[in-house]
Amino acid sequence: xxxxxxxxxxxxxxxxxxxxxxxxxxxxxxxxxxxxxxxxxxxxxxxxxxxxxxxxxxxxxxxxxxxxxxxxxxxxxxxxxxxxxxxxxxxxxxxxxxxxxxxxxxxxxxxxxxxxxxxxxxxxxxxxxxxxxxxxxxxxxxxxxxxxxxxxxxxxxxxxxxxxxxxxxxxxxxxxxxxxxxxxxxxxxxxxxxxxxxxxxxxxxxxxxxxxxxxxxxxxxxxxxxxxxxxxxxxxxxxxxxxxxxxxxxxxxxxxxxxxxxxxxxxxxxxxxxxxxxxxxxxxxxxxxxxxxxxxxxxxxxxxxxxxxxxxxxxxxxxxxxxxxxxxxx
Amino acid sequence: xxxxxxxxxxxxxxxxxxxxxxxxxxxxxxxxxxxxxxxxxxxxxxxxxxxxxxxxxxxxxxxxxxxxxxxxxxxxxxxxxxxxxxxxxxxxxxxxxxxxxxxxxxxxxxxxxxxxxxxxxxxxxxxxxxxxxxxxxxxxxxxxxxxxxxxxxxxxxxxxxxxxxxxxxxxxxxxxxxxxxxxxxxxxxxxxxxxxxxxxxxxxxxxxxxxxxxxxxxxxxxxxxxxxxxxxxxxxxxxxxxxxxxxxxxxxxxxxxxxxxxxxxxxxxxxxxxxxxxxxxxxxxxxxxxxxxxxxxxxxxxxxxxxxxxxxxxxxxxxxxxxxxxxxxxxxxxxxxxxxxxxxxxxxxxxxxxxxxxxxxxxxxxxxxxxxxxxxxxxxxxxxxxxxxxxxxxxxxxxxxxxxxxxxxxxxxxxxxxxxxxxxxxxxxxxxxxxxxxxxxxxx
Numbered sequence: 001x002x003x004x005x006x007x008x009x010x011x012x013x014x015x016x017x018x019x020x021x022x023x024x025x026x027x028x029x030x031x032x033x034x035x036x037x038x039x040x041x042x043x044x045x046x047x048x049x050x051x052x053x054x055x056x057x058x059x060x061x062x063x064x065x066x067x068x069x070x071x072x073x074x075x076x077x078x079x080x081x082x083x084x085x086x087x088x089x090x091x092x093x094x095x096x097x098x099x100x101x102x103x104x105x106x107x108x109x110x111x112x113x114x115x116x117x118x119x120x121x122x123x124x125x126x127x128x129x130x131x132x133x134x135x136x137x138x139x140x141x142x143x144x145x146x147x148x149x150x151x152x153x154x155x156x157x158x159x160x161x162x163x164x165x166x167x168x169x170x171x172x173x174x175x176x177x178x179x180x181x182x183x184x185x186x187x188x189x190x191x192x193x194x195x196x197x198x199x200x201x202x203x204x205x206x207x208x209x210x211x212x213x214x215x216x217x218x219x220x221x222x223x224x225x226x227x228x229x230x231x232x233x234x235x236x237x238x239x240x241x242x243x244x245x246x247x248x249x250x251x252x253x254x255x256x257x258x259x260x261x262x263x264x265x266x267x268x269x270x271x272x273x274x275x276x277x278x279x280x281x282x283x284x285x286x287x288x289x290x291x292x293x294x295x296x297x298x299x300x301x302x303x304x305x306x307x308x309x310x311x312x313x314x315x316x317x318x319x320x321x322x323x324x325x326x327x328x329x330x
Numbered sequence: 331x332x333x334x335x336x337x338x339x340x341x342x343x344x345x346x347x348x349x350x351x352x353x354x355x356x357x358x359x360x361x362x363x364x365x366x367x368x369x370x371x372x373x374x375x376x377x378x379x380x381x382x383x384x385x386x387x388x389x390x391x392x393x394x395x396x397x398x399x400x401x402x403x404x405x406x407x408x409x410x411x412x413x414x415x416x417x418x419x420x421x422x423x424x425x426x427x428x429x430x431x432x433x434x435x436x437x438x439x440x441x442x443x444x445x446x447x448x449x450x451x452x453x454x455x456x457x458x459x460x461x462x463x464x465x466x467x468x469x470x471x472x473x474x475x476x477x478x479x480x481x482x483x484x485x486x487x488x489x490x491x492x493x494x495x496x497x498x499x500x501x502x503x504x505x506x507x508x509x510x511x512x513x514x515x516x517x518x519x520x521x522x523x524x525x526x527x528x529x530x531x532x533x534x535x536x537x538x539x540x541x542x543x544x545x546x547x548x549x550x551x552x553x554x555x556x557x558x559x560x561x562x563x564x565x566x567x568x569x570x571x572x573x574x575x576x577x578x579x580x581x582x583x584x585x586x587x588x589x590x591x592x593x594x595x596x597x598x599x600x601x602x603x604x605x606x607x608x609x610x611x612x613x614x615x616x617x618x619x620x621x622x623x624x625x626x627x628x629x630x631x632x633x634x635x636x637x638x639x640x641x642x643x644x645x646x647x648x649x650x651x652x653x654x655x656x657x658x659x660x661x662x663x664x665x666x667x668x669x670x671x672x673x674x675x676x677x678x679x680x681x682x683x684x685x686x687x688x689x690x691x692x693x694x695x696x697x698x699x700x701x702x703x704x705x706x707x708x709x710x711x712x713x714x715x716x717x718x719x720x721x722x723x724x725x726x727x728x729x730x731x732x733x734x735x736x737x738x739x740x741x742x743x744x745x746x747x748x749x750x751x752x753x754x755x756x757x758x759x760x761x762x763x764x765x766x767x768x769x770x771x772x773x774x
Binding site: 315322 | 338341343344421500571575581582583584586654655656657658660662663664665666667668669670683685689690691692693696697698699700701702703705706708709710711712713715716733736739741744745746747748749750754755758
């Protein structure tokens with residue numbers, strides 16, 4: 001007599017899994033990683049390796065010895081956090097600072113909430129902001145691209161957004177623009193900034209790959225980019241001497257990296273397409289407000305963290321369109 | 331040809347239509363038949379026979395016990411061995427009539443010839459009466475008594491009949507085979523249903539993975555007021571609400587039925603049974619069942635008498651493959667896993683699917699990463715992740731406003747979850763609990 005397995009339906013499952021999704025994102029990051037290594041050389045190699053290794057190690061140690069659960073450090077999510085953290089650090093930052101950032105990202109950003117799936121804030125951004133506040137000098141010294149064999153000793157300079165912010169104190173946009181890398185250079189990534197954020201082209205390539213694989217939908221990244229473009233476009237049209245043009249805003253700073261990779265983090269973004277659009281518009285507006293009117297040259301990291309905080313609220317109030325209107329019974 | 335589909339949610343599981351194109355093989359009656367008196371949605375039928383009685387094929391052995399109930403006829407001839415509780419495919423013991431088969435004697439009124447009888451002069455009322463008497467239920471799987479659907483409630487009007495030839499469940503090909511081989515009969519059945527319902531228009535919905543069936547149905551319905559609509563392959567398009575949406579762009583209201591938007595939906599199998607009942611006086615005593623699975627030598631479509639044990643059906647395909655770990659009554663998305671092969675084929679059995687060890691088990695459950703896939707695929711616009719969490723925490727009163735009762739249990743959420751979370755299991759639990767809350771409120 002055969003014994004059969006009995007379980008409720010469905011009896012078929014996709015072959016999708018957390019590691020597959022995570023490694024899909026990691027594959028999509030490879031072009032940006034290659035560009036970064038090309039421009040920042042050994043610095044990027046050290047920073048990204050240390051970041052990835054520390055994130056995996058800290059996840060393992062915390063789960064094994066503090067939470068006493070079965071470690072999930074190899075499911076790809078710690079690797080991804082490590083890679084994204086490296087992407088938003090300067091490539092010349094000392095490795096021990098990277099390790100502190102990794103500890104903040106995994107420890108504070110992820111594990112204090114109970115691990116993957118429970119965190120409110122994007123772990124990589126938590127790590128970045130932690131370092132930004134703790135090591136403001138190291139976190140704002142940007143190596144010039146093309147110094148292959150230089151790590152902490154690389155020559156540094158200001159980011160395009162930094163130049164703009166500082167310059168606008170006493171000059172017009174038109175006077176500052178010649179000092180900013182050309183749009184072509186911004187597109188390919190020959191510019192100063194965090195190691196992985198410089199190449200808009202590589203990041204967009206990654207975005208299309210993720211959309212093709214259906215890992216992310218268009219809602220979050222395109223809403224953020226469109227909001228930034230429209231908002232800065234209005235300001236630019238109102239006063240082109242005071243406000244830089246939308247293309248400048250789209251191609252500089254961490255906007256692409258933030259919109260495509262940080263804001264789209266599954267765990268910390270809304271569950272419905274309508275919610276994603278609200279979230280994206282919010283991030284876009286706050287980013288521009290900080291960039292244009294705030295004290296910091298770049299605001300995308302804070303904008304995303306703020307709206308990570310709003311996500312549970314958005315999920316509570318923004319529901320998907322239900323099938324079929326309600327009928328009155330009776 | 332423009333293809334239509336429903337707009338919200340849906341998944342596309344691998345189709346695995348292994349038995350597609352195989353001819354319907356008629357099986358002889360089994361040695362012993364077990365005919366449950368509850369093969370339909372609603373009240374069980376009332377048994378009319380006793381131990382020792384002789385019965386013939388087509389004889390009424392249990393009669394409808396209410397409006398939402400239906401007649402049960404003997405599918406075999408022989409002696410009643412027992413009227414007792416037998417396990418059915420739900421795993422519960424239910425009242426059934428066990429018959430020792432002797433020969434194959436049919437009651438005289440049944441026309442057993444293959445001659446096609448076309449033009450019916452019967453008035454609508456008589457058609458409905460015949461359908462009621464023949465014990466016809468929805469053969470797509472829901473087994474809702476068909477005569478109930480034909481009684482349009484006061485204040486509502488039926489404008490359009492939709493015939494469901496979607497067969498969106500992977501593996502199953504019974505409806506496909508029926509459309510290919512019994513096209514004329516099916517067409518006649520559709521016309522009878524239109525007359526019984528009093529509608530001027532009928533549309534047959536067929537998914538595009540059956541181009542031969544679309545073509546065959548188009549040929550035969552040419553020049554009539556029955557049209558054929560090709561549909562993009564997407565699960566669960568065979569769900570009534572999704573099908574009405576796909577074909578007519580109308581949304582059946584929450585808690586409502588297709589008739590609320592002027593539509594009545596019948597499965598192709600049901601339409602075929604209607605032809606048999608009305609034109610040939612043949613009650614519903616057999617049906618086409620797909621027996622399939624990757625381990626089977628020859629997956630096939632069989633015409634099987636109701637009451638035939640699943641075990642003897644599997645024998646006909648060359649016996650149970652050794653590596654079989656799960657036997658599913660129905661398709662992989664909505665079918666029920668059987669604990670034993672000793673259960674009878676009933677009116678609602680559309681297929682028997684054998685699954686081997688490596689596909690029979692669920693994967694390890696991981697924590698939810700809020701990837702939104704379950705929300706994206708839900709055809710009813712629900713939030714399965716939220717419903718599961720509420721159900722896990724026994725917050726059932728919060729599930730009702732989240733529309734848990736709209737869930738059609740298609741399983742798209744559990745299918746698509748990358749963390750293998752048992753979403754539908756918990757939603758079913760929630761539905762049962764919310765049902766209790768709602769009934770208690772009504773009782774007050």
